[in-house]
Amino acid sequence: MKNILGYYLMPHPPIIIPDIGKGEEKKLESTLNACNKIAKEISDIKPNTIVVITPHATMFSDAIAISNEEKISGDLSKFNCSNIKMNILIDMEFNNKIIQLCADEEIPAVPVDSKFLLQFDRKYELDHGTMVPLYFVNKYYKEYKLVHITYSMIGDLNLYKFGMNIKKVIEELNRKVVIIASGDLSHKLKEEGPYSYSPYGEKFDKEILNNLEKGNVSEIFNMNKTMIEKAGECGLNSILVLLGVTEGSNIKGNILSYEGPFGVGYGVMKFDLEDGNNNTLEYIAKRKEENLRKKLTNLNPYVKLARENLIYYFTHGKKIKDLSNVSNELLNQKHGVFVSLKKFGNLRGCIGTILPTTNSVGEEIIKNSIEAAIHDPRFNPVSESELEDIEISVDVLMDSQPCRKEELNPKKYGVIVSNGYKRGLLLPDLEGVDTIEEQLKIACKKAGLWQNENYNIKKFEVVRYKEGE
Template sequence: MENILKYYLMPHPPLIIPTIGKGQEKTIQNTIDACNKIGKEIGNLKPETVVIITPHGTMFSDAIAISNEEYIRGDFGQFRDFDTQIEGTIDKEFNEGLINICERENISAAGVDSNLLRRFNRDYELDHGAMIPMYFINKYYKDYKIVHITYAALSDIELYKFGMAIKESAKNLNKKIVFIASGDLSHRLSEEGPYEYSPEGSKFDKALLENLQSGNVLNVFNMDKYAVQCAGECGLRSVFIMLGAMDKEKVNGELLSYEGPFGVGYGVMTFNNELKDDSILESLINMKREKLNKKILSSNPYVKLARESLNHYYSSGTLMAKPSNLLKELSEEKGGVFVSLKKFNNLRGCIGTFLPTTDSIAEEIITNAVQAATQDPRFTRVEEDELIDIDISVDVLERPHKTTKEDLDPKKYGIIVSQGYKRGLLLPDLEDVDTIEEQIQIACDKAGIDSNGDYEIERFQVTRYKEGD
């Protein structure tokens, strides 16, 4: 018998709690019924420990957070319900085994406590992503310890391996475990939702649930990145970890309920799994490598050169020489160049020159790609094993010209603000920079210039090349 008795996908809408919903919860009665069914089933299984993966605890960019004090509690005060409280005893024995496995397998995970979180001005507490599943469990069963885990923005492979570590820890301790992947699906199902509507939202929900029902794990990890980004979900990384814990099991999901009346998808699933002999980890790794190779082959010469520069640097420790077989505009023309690195759609490094500093655009790209990975003071150095998850863009800048605020357009023009030796540059068409005022303020902040004072403004246009375009 497997030590992980059952796996569940559960949503966490706060209004499902009657003292918060105040009647609105009846709109998602099917979701409530499905969650109650899971609560009763867990009560019958009587697990020693419940492992919950949540998106809403204190999240770190570089490490999965495992709550690691004796006890943990929380309330729904942020939703104006100060009376409903949830608490649990932490399974520290399980945590210790899990952390040791992660250290052995080089998985980025760490135990967190009040002292650590205080340094980040955060409280050690249960979040609603964990409390809502516990609310339904506690109706029927309370004699369990909890492993409270907040996922991080790590690669899908590392999250899968973390799930495998959870499975190994459960086996080593020979404990009866229940696993809950807490997560809502798309938050962009309708104009009434919490975020801007996207037609990709319903497509994402449908594809994810169908793949989980059919047990097509490779397809879950191969979902279109654009659709995932547009969906505005918070459950996919929880699912990645859960599927890792199911490694060497045949996944067979049963959809108990799916609703989305408030613009957010709530999926409730239970999994009946059978043991099998083979792991799919190697298949996942190979699939990821194939996707990267296809992306590189389909990329334009500008970002391909940036990728080659990074690969050469990490393999040799030196800057590559300018190749001889480049396009004329790359090898002979000069220009300022910015190279941006993104990981999981988050900036991971960006370095550039607004005027040429070398004899060609190619040399600017080669140099700035390496500096973006190793010299951006806002980030730690990019490690070689991160390159597979990095997306590259290259901006080639036209020469800047003096201008006024009235002639700016943050989607079309980048700007340079200057005051004496102080200078701040901001590229055009950046996410969440929609107004001239925002653009100027950010550029001034970068330069240490008072935006209400006197300064000169220059504007410039760029030609942007993205990997895979």
């Protein structure tokens, strides 16, 4: 890949810019030095085009966004710094080719411009995930056009294939290009960080950096999903796209810096490539097939019934009625049940019942799995083709009991708030819900209650069943 002359991972903390940090950037001296080193290297390369993959422009859940006007501009006024501005030409020829290539290969990608974003009440502008890395580049070199890409939660395989398409376009255009994957690592390294501390944060950072340094690309796609979810990172998907650009080569990562003084992991890396026979695409595809096989042969009767019922529904247009093969465990108890569907780590549907509305937990699962897939008003109905990418969990609700606020524990207990006909429920142990105040705030919002209103509180425990556990 002679035309791709630089592969980099760069973080994007606005505080690293002196006009914003006002002295605090000195706590990131190693990161500062590493970013300047990369910027000087890019200046020596003098690329025609810089491709930046960012998490912080307007993101769509179902398609990668490619900024597609002649120019794109932005400033850092959101961080009380309006004097740093950028106005950069977009490489429209590059855009046209990759958009067409993605359409041909059915990889979800969409061109976005001012008119398109207006319907979502969003501006066509540069984000800080792009501007912070380019702040360093622009100090030394500005004679480039930009390809501005915002990743999407469309799954490892599609992100990697998109990276492969970037490589194909670069080879076809025969121009000098640099790739920057913009992303921070865990945001949960310290209690005083932007999110609450999680032991998974440090574990994630060490594992991703170690795999990148050693060139263990396939291991990155095999990292524990719970760890990734609880680490609170924003860089992994940018990295997956960058890795797609390296398909067919062996890579070695050089860690220029890693720091986390503010509770967020900032990793700066450059990558060297060697000729090889690396076929990560085949590994990802086989892994996806294996995951689907595991889902279909899941021994847990709760999630197995939910999946079998959804498959039956999409095949026959109705729910399962023959319960002769359903475990007695599910037929001999009555409880409320919530069925949750997640796709690529994001909620895709969740519907449930506080109290039993059928004759058994099994029938409750059958009813609510279809409701979650088809009738959750927050989402479009799930399609049959999505099933293989969806993870199912089933929460069986134990009896609720009245309690005081002080008796709640959002990790252990779900909560029901009510006042008259208004009632709201929140399941326990949800990502991002770490305090009683947060739990009650969300439950009250679901109930249509103000938090300063009088309302009754009940707590309950659940037994949660997940696919693969």
